[in-house]
Amino acid sequence: MQDEQILEALNKHWQASAAGDANAEHEIYDDHAVCDYPQSGERILGRSNLQALRSHHPGKPSGFNVKRIVGRDDLWITEYTIVYQGRSSFTVSIMEFRNGKVVHETQYFADPFEAPAWRSQWVQGIT
Numbered sequence: 222m223q224d225e226q227i228l229e230a231l232n233k234h235w236q237a238s239a240a241g242d243a244n245a246e247h248e249i250y251d252d253h254a255v256c257d258y259p260q261s262g263e264r265i266l267g268r269s270n271l272q273a274l275r276s277h278h279p280g281k282p283s284g285f286n287v288k289r290i291v292g293r294d295d296l297w298i299t300e301y302t303i304v305y306q307g308r309s310s311f312t313v314s315i316m317e318f319r320n321g322k323v324v325h326e327t328q329y330f331a332d333p334f335e336a337p338a339w340r341s342q343w344v345q346g347i348t
Contacts, residue, residue: 239285
């Protein structure tokens with residue numbers, strides 16, 4: 222699969238995720254895909270389990286913004302923000318592809334925090 226095709230599949234995946242279209246969102250995954258959430262220590266085995274887990278989330282996302290997608294060959298990274306129940310999480314998704322499907326994904330979630338005043342002379346804000 223060419224990089225352009227993977228990028229197109231990723232864009233469709235994230236758009237479907239933002240729209241709440243669980244079927245289209247999970248087309249990108251291999252039937253035996255593995256998804257890891259390192260912060261909670263969870264591993265989800267198989268596309269059907271991943272789709273079921275996400276479909277039953279009690280707080281559906283109310284906001285979704287992809288900041289960037291970078292990658293090539295079989296390794297792709299998406300940086301995005303997602304809003305659950307009024308709280309934003311900065312998220313990184315690392316996807317490994319084989320034969321045009323995601324076989325392994327690792328997702329990291331981080332809560333925003335206030336920047337300390339002591340370092341303000343060296344930094345500027347980002348959006």
